[in-house]
Amino acid sequence: MQIQSTVAVLPNDNIDTDQIIPARFLKTISKEGLGDQLFFDWRYNADGSPKADFVLNTPAAKASKVLLAGDNFGCGSSREHAPWALTQYGLQAVLSTSFADIFKQNSLKNRLLPIVMPKDAHAALFVALEKDPALQVTIDLPAQTLSWPGGPTVEFPIDAFAKDCLLEGVDEIGYVLKQDAAIAAFEAQRSISLNTLA
Amino acid sequence: MPSNKPRTIIEKVWDNHIVAQREGAPAVLFIDLHLVHEVTSPQAFSGLRERGVKVRRPDLTFATVDHSTPTTPRNLPIVDQVAATQVAQLEKNATEFGIPYFGFQNLNQGIVHVIGPEQGLTQPGMTVVCGDSHTATHGAFGALAFGIGTSEVEMVLATQCLLQRPSKTFEVKVEGTLKPGVSAKDIILALCAKIGIGGGTGCVFEFTGSAIRSLSMEERMTVCNMSIEAGARAGLIAPDEKTYEYIKGRKFAPKGEEWDKAVAFWKTLPTDEGATYDHTVTIDADALEPMITFGTNPGMGMAISGAVPDPASQSDPLERESLRKALQYMNLQAGQPIAGQKIDVVFIGSCTNSRMTDLRAAASVLKGRKVSPSVRVMVVPGSQEIKRQAEAEGLDQVFRDAGAEWREAGCSMCIAMNGDQLSPGQYSVSTSNRNFEGRQGKGGRTFLASPLTAAASAVTGVVTDVRSL
Ligand code: SF4
Numbered sequence A: 001m002q003i004q005s006t007v008a009v010l011p012n013d014n015i016d017t018d019q020i021i022p023a024r025f026l027k028t029i030s031k032e033g034l035g036d037q038l039f040f041d042w043r044y045n046a047d048g049s050p051k052a053d054f055v056l057n058t059p060a061a062k063a064s065k066v067l068l069a070g071d072n073f074g075c076g077s078s079r080e081h082a083p084w085a086l087t088q089y090g091l092q093a094v095l096s097t098s099f100a101d102i103f104k105q106n107s108l109k110n111r112l113l114p115i116v117m118p119k120d121a122h123a124a125l126f127v128a129l130e131k132d133p134a135l136q137v138t139i140d141l142p143a144q145t146l147s148w149p150g151g152p153t154v155e156f157p158i159d160a161f162a163k164d165c166l167l168e169g170v171d172e173i174g175y176v177l178k179q180d181a182a183i184a185a186f187e188a189q190r191s192i193s194l195n196t197l198a
Numbered sequence B: 001m002p003s004n005k006p007r008t009i010i011e012k013v014w015d016n017h018i019v020a021q022r023e024g025a026p027a028v029l030f031i032d033l034h035l036v037h038e039v040t041s042p043q044a045f046s047g048l049r050e051r052g053v054k055v056r057r058p059d060l061t062f063a064t065v066d067h068s069t070p071t072t073p074r075n076l077p078i079v080d081q082v083a084a085t086q087v088a089q090l091e092k093n094a095t096e097f098g099i100p101y102f103g104f105q106n107l108n109q110g111i112v113h114v115i116g117p118e119q120g121l122t123q124p125g126m127t128v129v130c131g132d133s134h135t136a137t138h139g140a141f142g143a144l145a146f147g148i149g150t151s152e153v154e155m156v157l158a159t160q161c162l163l164q165r166p167s168k169t170f171e172v173k174v175e176g177t178l179k180p181g182v183s184a185k186d187i188i189l190a191l192c193a194k195i196g197i198g199g200g201t202g203c204v205f206e207f208t209g210s211a212i213r214s215l216s217m218e219e220r221m222t223v224c225n226m227s228i229e230a231g232a233r234a235g236l237i238a239p240d241e242k243t244y245e246y247i248k249g250r251k252f253a254p255k256g257e258e259w260d261k262a263v264a265f266w267k268t269l270p271t272d273e274g275a276t277y278d279h280t281v282t283i284d285a286d287a288l289e290p291m292i293t294f295g296t297n298p299g300m301g302m303a304i305s306g307a308v309p310d311p312a313s314q315s316d317p318l319e320r321e322s323l324r325k326a327l328q329y330m331n332l333q334a335g336q337p338i339a340g341q342k343i344d345v346v347f348i349g350s351c352t353n354s355r356m357t358d359l360r361a362a363a364s365v366l367k368g369r370k371v372s373p374s375v376r377v378m379v380v381p382g383s384q385e386i387k388r389q390a391e392a393e394g395l396d397q398v399f400r401d402a403g404a405e406w407r408e409a410g411c412s413m414c415i416a417m418n419g420d421q422l423s424p425g426q427y428s429v430s431t432s433n434r435n436f437e438g439r440q441g442k443g444g445r446t447f448l449a450s451p452l453t454a455a456a457s458a459v460t461g462v463v464t465d466v467r468s469l
Helices: A023-027 A081-089 A101-108 A119-131 A160-168 A172-177 A180-189 B009-015 B042-051 B081-097 B112-118 B133-141 B150-159 B184-195 B217-230 B241-247 B256-266 B317-330 B356-366 B384-392 B395-402 B451-460
Strands: A002-010 A066-069 A093-096 A113-116 A136-140 A145-147 A153-155 B018-020 B027-030 B033-037 B061-064 B127-130 B144-147 B161-164 B168-175 B203-208 B234-236 B279-284 B291-293 B301-303 B345-348 B376-379 B427-430 B445-448
Touching (some): A002 A119, A023 B081, A093 A119, A101 A113, A180 B027, B009 B144, B042 B081, B061 B081, B061 B112, B112 B133, B112 B217, B112 B384, B127 B133, B133 B144, B133 B217, B133 B241, B184 B291, B184 B301, B345 B451, B356 B395, B384 B395, B427 B451
Parallel strands (some): A002 A066, A066 A093, A093 A113, B033 B061, B033 B127, B127 B144, B168 B203, B168 B279, B203 B234, B345 B376, B345 B427
Antiparallel strands (some): A145 A153, B027 B161, B291 B301, B291 B445
């Protein structure tokens, strides 16, 4: 999995999932149609027209597969609608210095790479993009590297199992379903008794 | 796996639930209780249908509706058709997959994190999950309880297991005695302010210390509830006599011989002497003041006697910019005292503060007083059971006499999915857990605080320190 792309920049810290997709859009029973609602309250005016100066409304951002954001991206609610909306918009990776735990899990399950950068490289990329907004970054998942022309090659961490799942297309639910015997053995010796059907 | 090394309660509960652990892979972790609500589950059930898979353990699963349901009288229909469809979908899924379900009209319906403990579903030593980040609430009972995404909901429905790696352990030690006017909510808001909204990322909190021990179970739930607001996926408190007493006799609690066996097991759970944590932070309960947030995340909080901080005093440029944007959104000036800020709405409710203790606290302030004519005050009990109990105690009358609205149970203005919401620009003092932009309605501005602070502010129409009333 290699991604080469320009970068949309959203320099806020602590972007929470209520911003990524506001709660009123969670009444849906489907996963589809969320791309247009991504960052809705930052993206549209009260009359529903797009705010021309908001980054995700620019043609350049629309063509980008990578989003660069401030620290602690994806905090707050556990809604998986957040990575659904981000990927439906066309994003394949988010770059930050850290991600909230649940968001990170949800992203990996939806082929959205949460890339944790060291602080200095993160700051350097902001500077590089300010100089050249058309700069392209390259993300190499097998090598776990992120690089850009004139910049460092940054190694990023990723859970080894999640990486294998992404690269080999492993279905995690299928993987656990196959461990039926181990689950049954565990169930047979459990001591906690609860029966919600009682 | 278990060894003789002293362990924290977090590690004990973890070890007890490992089904399989392959080298290099995350553990397959067994889940004892899976709570389900209407917002984060429909796509998971669709996934099961596509796979042709059943729910493995309907007897460890429990569903209810709370987020998108109105808090108007229950004889009225759900007007919002999209919400009505979502509620109907959960009902259909529960019936089709054989899952026990408290529907909209059920007399025990309520916020999922309120009814779990109330029904005795939540017990010490359990792993508890729900497609909801405030699942941490159940940690008050010594359960390892955390929020999951919808893909994980599907996995737990299908397998009763999750793929997980262990979190780091983080002790939050709260020693001392809370002063009058200071409550459990202030402890957790103080933690958020101290370590920041990302401070506990990758960790599970264990709350320890004399101030935590002296909290009631309801207050402990308030503390654990907001663990996620300090970045931790879960937060728990070791069980003790108060825990057992709370659980005993509840609908799904163990009975008879099972009860004795359960208590004997629960007593093995507290952290061993000599066990160590990856991180520790200490909070001095004696020094705590009533807390309130001023910004757009729960970490932006301070003592109610304080003044709004100045972005210019922040050294990190991104942090300076975040604070500047937050104050701009909140329309607050650096240096202004937070007390005295005019408000439009008071919301008393949510899985953080909608239990009897909270309603009694709010009523103690509102009794014999009137809410300010310029303020709308909504009191929303966490469950229909709490609603009945509060009515039996006459609290509803106290609220009504004061000029507050007394509503049906649900999440309500905590998340503003059901029509209960702020208008753009309005300010609320809210006992809920999130003050993100638009959380309580597009353009709305939220000050998070305790039920005492909320009630005091309802009376004056401005942010008010309850001790000054
Ligand atoms: S009350 Fe608020 S935080 Fe709690 S479950 Fe409902 S929406 Fe989530």
